Amino acid sequence: xxxxxxxxSKSPEFTAAGQEFPTVDRGxxxxxxxxxxxxxxxxxxxxxxxxxxxxxxxxxxxSADPPMLLVCVNRRSPAxxxxxxxxxxxxxxxxxxxxxxxxxxxxxxREGEAFDFRCAEWQSTVTGSAxxxxxxxxxxxxxxSGHDVxxxxxxxxxxxxxxxxxxxxxxxxxxxxxxxxxxxxxx
Ligand SMILES: Cc1cc2nc3c(=O)[nH]c(=O)nc-3n(C[C@H](O)[C@H](O)[C@H](O)COP(=O)(O)O)c2cc1C
Numbered sequence: 001x002x003x004x005x006x007x008x009s010k011s012p013e014f015t016a017a018g019q020e021f022p023t024v025d026r027g028x029x030x031x032x033x034x035x036x037x038x039x040x041x042x043x044x045x046x047x048x049x050x051x052x053x054x055x056x057x058x059x060x061x062x063s064a065d066p067p068m069l070l071v072c073v074n075r076r077s078p079a080x081x082x083x084x085x086x087x088x089x090x091x092x093x094x095x096x097x098x099x100x101x102x103x104x105x106x107x108x109x110r111e112g113e114a115f116d117f118r119c120a121e122w123q124s125t126v127t128g129s130a131x132x133x134x135x136x137x138x139x140x141x142x143x144x145s146g147h148d149v150x151x152x153x154x155x156x157x158x159x160x161x162x163x164x165x166x167x168x169x170x171x172x173x174x175x176x177x178x179x180x181x182x183x184x185x186x187x
Contacts, residue, residue, distance in 0.1 A: 037173040037180075040094045042105045043071050044122075044130040045079060047086030052079035053115060053130065055106040057172055058152075059091055067159040069139055072152045080153055084146055089157060090129035091139040095167035096179045098135065102170065126161050136169040138162065 038057035045052050058072035071091060073080040083089045094102055100110050104119045112119055122130040125140040132138065141157025171178045 034174050037171055037178075039136075040099075040102045040170045040172050040177070041071070042092045042094065042101060042132070043073065043079065043083070043089050044092065045083045045086045045089045046124075046128045046130060047082075047088060049082040049085035051117065051130065052077075052082040053105045053117065054079040055102045056091075059093075062156060067162075068144060068156055069141065069159060070154055070156050072149075072154050074152050075148070076151070083143065083155055084153070086129075087143045088127035088129055089141050089143065089155065090125050090127065090131050091141065091157075092130075092132045092135040093137040093139070094132075094170040095134060095136045095165065096170045097167070098132070098170055099177045101132070102177070131163065133163070134165060134167065135163075136167045137164045 039059065041056045041059045042053050043056045043059075054073060054077045056071050056073060058070075060070055062068040062070050069091065071089070073083065075081075098120075101120050103109055104112065105115060107114045109116070109119070117130060120132055123133050125131045125138070127140050127142060129140060131140065138161075139157070139159050140161040141159050144156045144158045146156070147154040168179055171180050
């Protein structure tokens with residue numbers, strides 16, 4: 001397996017020769033992106049920088065060999081600097097019954113305090129981050145790299161432990177929570 005690590009930043013091969021393109025309107029971008037169906041995750045971290053959690057839809061698998069994933073966290077969120085300093089995080093892919101936990105870590109609790117870990121029962125992971133035992137899945141990670149892009153930092157994590165339950169995952173689309181259901185064959 002190649003060990004070559006490549007990083008690209010506005011390299012010439014990714015720009016159309018000599019052409020200037022406009023930046024799309026922010027509202028149009030956000031509106032169009034709201035049509036994406038995503039999972040809902042609470043990304044937690046613990047360590048010298050403290051204990052933090054934030055609700056994140058921007059999570060994706062990057063590689064299975066080795067197992068790696070990414071999350072995008074707004075640098076305005078205190079969790080962002082904490083993940084950077086702690087060097088670890090855990091992705092809790094929420095189950096369909098955990099919309100209330102998502103709201104707590106999005107800063108809009110249905111009751112109680114925003115960002116308050118007392119909203120649920122947690123376990124400590126190998127990295128010391130907080131895990132929800134009844135989440136659909138959890139991915140405990142060590143930070144491999146961080147990339148500042150626009151307002152967010154993309155954290156690439158090397159996955160050191162996972163859990164999975166039978167619970168259906170919570171989904172989010174058009175600014176609402178929803179649940180995935182299987183379509184009949186061939187539809
Ligand atoms: C469904 C959902 C998905 C979100 N996805 C992200 C994300 O991918 N990255 C991120 O930095 N913030 C995301 N947020 C927003 C943060 O959770 C929220 O901005 C943060 O907790 C701070 O809240 P505040 O801006 O109201 O103070 C999401 C929020 C919700 C409800």
